[in-house]
Amino acid sequence: MSKLTFPRMGESWRAFKMLLEDLGNDVVVPPRPSKRTLDLGVRYSPEFACLPLKILMGTYLEAIEMGADTIVTTGGVGPCRAGEYALLHHKMLKDLGHDIKMVVFEPPRIYPFNFIKNVWTLNKNHTSVRGIIAHIKRGWRKVQALDNTEKLSHIIRPRELSRGTTTKVYQQVLEWIDCAYTTKQIIDAESAALEALRSLPQHNGQDVLRVGIVGEIYVLLEPASNLEMEETLGNLGVEVERSMFLTGWTRDNTWKDTTERKTVTEAAAPYLPELVGGHGRDTIGNTILYAKRGFDGIIQIAPFTCIPEIVSRTILPRVSRDYDIPVLTFFLDEQTGKAGMSTRLEAFTDLMRRKKRSKLGQGSLIV
């Protein structure tokens, strides 16, 4: 029987694994991206391709070593080269002598037949249409549970009394959600997970800063690709709110634009009325929405050479000035040294804290 694998993005693999197994497939869970993944990816990818292409290339090669022979992934429309990556990966893997099969999901609202055909291919158990819908719904609920837990961890971490407890508990509760199978079990595991995080000893959070994270989807969703930036910020006493989660992205791309998406597009319109590919427009729109909600700062993260994010980075200084909100941009590539990033994050935190205190009229301007 064929063995399936898929791109790894954060913790969502737990839900994908369940869904693909429910349809009767043998699944190889791709390993968490490591230095080796990066080495493999860089060796076999075009030099000027972006980081997501390279990490995924490495991930696929590692999954193939583990026995995978079919890759399930997404395609894409619009002016971002990531839309071609499935095809490119397939060709590169073939050149390397790996005879693998690729199942590529395009946005279903534009390509409904592609969706039906792919589901048909993956439906090894010959489950009824109603059964498939039930499986998808349950998988979807699991992704939601994972996203909700992660969101809460971002709020608790900067408030924890003992450094590292949130991360530790978060790792534990992920396993609870992972083990849950029926919808009821998933909902119960989710409540237990949220409760476990909420009940951690915390301080009053008076000094906690709020930062909105915007940028390109892959580096936002896979912590291994952004050197665990969200955790680092949490440890510096910063609550992060990420503008993108898999649940939101999927909703926007399956049926029709959600209200949230429309709000973001509308907010971005005075600065960027066009779709520039990837999530360039969302970066601008979300920055504005965060500023309006009184956030202390914005961090944009993007792969080096990412055109949509380069476009938005050029516009962000103006948004920053108009809305009086500091913005820090990181372009990520193969570097694994964290020193440069830590320095910038620390300095950015100092800046926001001083700004906040001076607004509140509190004495010392130097942190």
Add this chain to the structure above:
Amino acid sequence: MKAYLGIDVGSVSINIVVLSEAGEVITGLYLRTMGRPVQVIQEGLRQAAEYIPPDIEIAGVGSTGSGRYLAGVMVGADVVKNEITAHAVAASMIEPDVQTVFEIGGQDSKIIILRNGIVTDFAMNTVCAAGTGSFLDQQAARLDIPITQFGDLALQSCQPVRIAGRCTVFAESDMIHKQQMGHQIPDIINGLCEALVRNYLNNVGKGKEVLPPILFQGGVAANIGIKAAFEKALGKPVLIPKHYDIMGAIGAAQLAREEVGNGATKFKGFKITGLPYRTGSFECDGCSNVCEIVEIYEEDKVIGRWGSRCSKWDII
């Protein structure tokens, strides 16, 4: 008399400052890192201990720069701060109304925007070291000109030569092309200074409002060619503080002073200059990250560890 010690461990230089209670520099040292920060910190402290008057008592220590954690554990720092904050603090001490700070060091360059005494924005060079001290050093060596004369030569230029500033590789090949066409060295060097300034303002200073007073600090501020190029490009005067090359250390000392207040310092004393330090490293096999953990030993005791992505090795 109380004084405060500031240590800035950069890629190219290590600076040590002893600052009086009044904020005056009693001793300021600028030493080359030469890839051996541990030895140079020890050597620097030995020299500093010789220079300071005997009635001085070190009441607080601060460290900054890319080697700040290393210096921090070695000397027992009261405050370990990033270089952006340290430079901003030092600039405000010298020029309380400062609105813009240009800082160009060995490996990185930054711009800091201050309004009403607080940092409102900053940026650092991202993916390229073009326009930093190391590149100027390298080009000076290639042209066989002492780096100290680089600026003077640039000012002797009478004909503009355009050099690409976007990337050091482009800049170097452009410089070689112009040299082989027969352009004079001063003109090429001036072209390089202008290219670096153009790249800095365009890349690091992108979209920032550069308002005077402008302070230019860091090792590269010694180069009057760069200062002139900045003034030409901006049409505004650029000030170079007296202690331009040790501003980070001054800021660190000042931060230590505020941190300690009337409390006790964690400073281990100048005796550490005589202690043996060594570093070791190993790969952690706890997970697929395979982090390379670096340890520093003082005599036979581990005093610090770095490189871990999780907190597993944080406890010493």
